Amino acid sequence: MRALLIIAALVTLSSATSVSLEDLEFHAWKLKFGKTYGSAEEESRRKETWLANRKLVLIHNMLADQGIKSYRLGMTYFADMVRTPHRLLNGRLDSFNRTKAHSATTFLRQAGGAVLPDTVDWRDKGYVTDVKDQKQCGSCWAFSATGALEGQTFRKAGKLMSLSEQQLVDCSGDYGNMGCGGGLMDQAFDYIKDNGGIDTEESYPYEAVDGECRFKPDSVAATCTGYVDITSGDEDALKEAVATIGPVSVAIDAGHSSFQLYDSGDSSPMMNEPECSSTDLDHGVLVVGYGSDSGQVINWGIDWGQEGYIMMSRNKHNQCGITTASSYPLV
Secondary structure, three states, rough: OHHHHHHHHHHHHHHHHHHOOHHHHHHHHHHHOOOOOOOOHHHHHHHHHHHHHHHHHHHHHHHHHHOOOOEEEOOOOOOOOHHHHHHHHHHHHHHHHHOOOOOOHHHHHHHHOOOOOOOOEEEHHOOOOOOOOOOOOOHHHHHHHHHHHHHHHHHHHHOOOEOOOOHHHHHHHOOOOHHHHOOOOHHHHHHHHOOOOOEHHHHHOOOOOOOOOOOOHHEEOOOOOOEEEEOOOOHHHHHHHHHHOOHHHHHHHHOOOHHHOOOOOOOOOOOOOOOOOOOOOOEEEEOOOOOOOOOEOOEEOOOOOOEEEEEEOOOOOHHHHHOOOOEEEEE
16 A cells, blocks of 8 residues: 555645646636637647737747846736737727817917926826726727816716716717727817716716617716817827826827837836837827826736836837827816
């Protein structure tokens, strides 16, 4: 019996030592983000992608440790996704390059130049709701639009209300938006203006799928009288608008591994992606400030980036197109 027990222990030990460090890390990562897959084949395929991204992260962070890269990457929720599917989640803001609403007012800068503070962070002033999560739906444009309108409504009325992205997903198709297939913030503002307002998040909660329009006039929490487009490519104009108006909707090119795997840790790294385009825009975000301690909110949940935020470099030749298509609603 004793010999059998020893043999059994050796077999167990041998089996345990066959589990690699990568296997353990992948298992821990799945538990952290609640990842499950429909089949063993899918899990194997996703694990291969995860391993490839793990290698990319390790190499990138070695360069960051040497000061060659300005930010760090990590094994985020998106680490088991190749770039193309992840890019589809962003939405289809590349349609901005083909068609754009033309009913906007143009932002007018102050004559002689405004004296602006060195740092602005509208989160500290109560203009910004908690970070949200668009999930498996290309509705970034809706989150960007509601974020800007939430800020302007707070500026006018002094009350911060979370607004319904799902209403924009379900109801603004006649304005050129495509629900989870993408859309434009300006088109969302046009819809809200003509519709007579937008419901609260509580009354029309987010579902991350396309649905039938269920707008409730009695639950309107914010209205919009129009919107203002900021001069394309003008970083000083965007800075002035953020400083004097509040959070601003912008479109960026986020279709790169650096965004997919961005993970600041405890530092405040500046995103400086050399492969970014200033015209091929695919993601709507909200600029909530500028300076060394504020940034842009990207609605991929608080487990991504700096608790849902990213720091992007200014005055870097329109980094990722951040000043190409920026606007804010009028209330």
